[in-house]
Amino acid sequence: MSHPKENEYVIGVDFGTLSGRALVVRVSDGREMGSAVHPYPHAVITSALTSDLTGNEPVRLPVDWALQVPQDYREVLQQAVPQAIAAAGIVPDTVVGIAVDFTACTMIPTLNDGTPLCEVDGLLAEPHAYAKLWRHHAAQAQADRINELACSRNEPWLARYGGLISSEWEFAKALQLLEEAPQVYAQLERWVEAADWIVWELCGEYVRNACTAGYKGMLQDGHYPSSDFCAELNPDFATFVEDKLDQPIGQLAGRAGTLTSEAAEWTGLREGIAVAVGNVDAHVTAPAARAVAPGQMVAIMGTSTCHVMNGAAVLEVPGMCGAVEGGIVSGLWGYEAGQSGVGDIFAWFVENIVPRSYYDAAESAGLTIHEHLTELAKDQEVGQHGLIALDWHSGNRSVLVDHELSSVIVGQTLATRPEDVYRALLEATAFGARTIVEAFNNSDVPVKEFIAAGGLIRNSFLMQVYADILNMPVRTIGSTQGPALGSAIHAAVAAGAYPDIHAASEAMGAAAGIVYEPIPYNVARYEELFAEYTALHDYFGRGANTVMHRLKRFQRNAMERAAQPVGAGIILTN
Ligand SMILES: Nc1ncnc2c1ncn2[C@@H]1O[C@H](COP(=O)(O)OP(=O)(O)O)[C@@H](O)[C@H]1O
Numbered sequence: 001m002s003h004p005k006e007n008e009y010v011i012g013v014d015f016g017t018l019s020g021r022a023l024v025v026r027v028s029d030g031r032e033m034g035s036a037v038h039p040y041p042h043a044v045i046t047s048a049l050t051s052d053l054t055g056n057e058p059v060r061l062p063v064d065w066a067l068q069v070p071q072d073y074r075e076v077l078q079q080a081v082p083q084a085i086a087a088a089g090i091v092p093d094t095v096v097g098i099a100v101d102f103t104a105c106t107m108i109p110t111l112n113d114g115t116p117l118c119e120v121d122g123l124l125a126e127p128h129a130y131a132k133l134w135r136h137h138a139a140q141a142q143a144d145r146i147n148e149l150a151c152s153r154n155e156p157w158l159a160r161y162g163g164l165i166s167s168e169w170e171f172a173k174a175l176q177l178l179e180e181a182p183q184v185y186a187q188l189e190r191w192v193e194a195a196d197w198i199v200w201e202l203c204g205e206y207v208r209n210a211c212t213a214g215y216k217g218m219l220q221d222g223h224y225p226s227s228d229f230c231a232e233l234n235p236d237f238a239t240f241v242e243d244k245l246d247q248p249i250g251q252l253a254g255r256a257g258t259l260t261s262e263a264a265e266w267t268g269l270r271e272g273i274a275v276a277v278g279n280v281d282a283h284v285t286a287p288a289a290r291a292v293a294p295g296q297m298v299a300i301m302g303t304s305t306c307h308v309m310n311g312a313a314v315l316e317v318p319g320m321c322g323a324v325e326g327g328i329v330s331g332l333w334g335y336e337a338g339q340s341g342v343g344d345i346f347a348w349f350v351e352n353i354v355p356r357s358y359y360d361a362a363e364s365a366g367l368t369i370h371e372h373l374t375e376l377a378k379d380q381e382v383g384q385h386g387l388i389a390l391d392w393h394s395g396n397r398s399v400l401v402d403h404e405l406s407s408v409i410v411g412q413t414l415a416t417r418p419e420d421v422y423r424a425l426l427e428a429t430a431f432g433a434r435t436i437v438e439a440f441n442n443s444d445v446p447v448k449e450f451i452a453a454g455g456l457i458r459n460s461f462l463m464q465v466y467a468d469i470l471n472m473p474v475r476t477i478g479s480t481q482g483p484a485l486g487s488a489i490h491a492a493v494a495a496g497a498y499p500d501i502h503a504a505s506e507a508m509g510a511a512a513g514i515v516y517e518p519i520p521y522n523v524a525r526y527e528e529l530f531a532e533y534t535a536l537h538d539y540f541g542r543g544a545n546t547v548m549h550r551l552k553r554f555q556r557n558a559m560e561r562a563a564q565p566v567g568a569g570i571i572l573t574n
């Protein structure tokens, strides 16, 4: 290990849901020098593959699909990295390492050389050949079967996932691919996490990171679910692990390889610099927040929220996403839980429900629509809007692990205004977070601190609502670039500038941000509303009323009917 020099830099690249952000960071002290963002040209594809992709007619997608285009990820390296270097005003040759973090579980089907199937002749118009984004929720039927079988066979790994695995993950998505498009599955050679694919693009080496392999690929104690288990799911799935998934594992902050000449050309960086093993946008943020000790829960609040926390031992937390040894930092058990929709819910509301007049008023006040609605809602008494909402617009990842669930807002009247609903939605996400924190506390994995990172920390009213509903202080991270900074810290270790992630986090982690203390008056009132939230949560989420599941089935069938020519006489099941 060499001592970090004053004029050495690293780059962290955070691949989010809609864009990739590159951040240049000084190795010696973590100073953020400059950054740039590149939005993915195709964003998230949910309704149809357009003709620019298929080269022919558009191809409609069924309900709950969410695809992305891998070429958009390459563009982030080609655009955002050089722009960040220019913004930082540094000499590119002083960059000693690069690391990336990605949304997960975002899966790319590829050939053995890493070529995404959607770039292979004959597969351009095949939806299953594209990247399936983390929030592709169309594999719930496969996830249900995986859960039922694992439970009936008493599979030892199931407890490591709180008793249920999610439709967002590697096995459920792969099984969907096999069962809906066997001809594409036959061409699939590697089933690759996007985090590892982009590292492969950078250094020419396919190294599977320990984080996604553990949380999303069900790798526990060195083993994946057995071929026997996979065969019982579907005989053609028996050799999935050995044929398409298994790959040498790289530990977090390790070096995957060095920058290739092609990637050096794309990024403007020096060939041969260290490329770190890939990581997940949530987990990578813990060192950036200097929150790697057991009991420090970091909530990365953006389009969704992930909750990550270290623990000294492994215990079962019902409905958690997973517990993985070394899943956040080596030497500790990393726990993860999550809410599939948070900022996404607020975005849905402002894009679909808020009237034009509110946009005009926001513009006149020089505010974003979110800021305007927050201003209108923030001085209400707790409960004044008369509403309770469930935060399930994108399903429920924890603690129910069910993406067939949807939202409900109780209490609307003719007097209900947009700001009332907006506030109820903010509160709903905080109630969802409290449900998760309580699941940990009740399982002897106590949450001692709650640290918020991600884009939503800019909303101070929202942070106060979380403090009041959780009844614990909420500390924000003193950086607006938590994941990218976390990646940069990993790059510094991979480049040999620090001996391990603890030392690098200490030297380069962000300063503490604002601490929001709970306000006792609000806490008392939110207690009552949380009891109402929990009653609704259990009623719709734990089987007393399965209307949400039935509505999803109606919707799927109706969509299929709508896609058929009139009089086609199709038979649908429910
Ligand atoms: N002032 C605000 N209050 C609440 N939500 C906001 C506000 N401004 C933006 N958002 C939401 O934040 C989300 C973006 O968060 P961000 O962390 O930037 O993205 P990502 O999760 O892709 O990294 C969007 O879903 C948007 O709806």
Ligand SMILES: O=C(CO)[C@H](O)[C@H](O)COP(=O)(O)O
Pocket (backbone or CB within 6 Å): 016, 017, 018, 102, 103, 104, 105, 134, 280, 281, 282, 301, 302, 303, 304, 305, 306, 338, 340
């Ligand atoms: O599940 C995840 C990590 O395990 C996803 O990466 C995350 O939910 C998506 O992140 P973001 O909301 O920041 O785009």
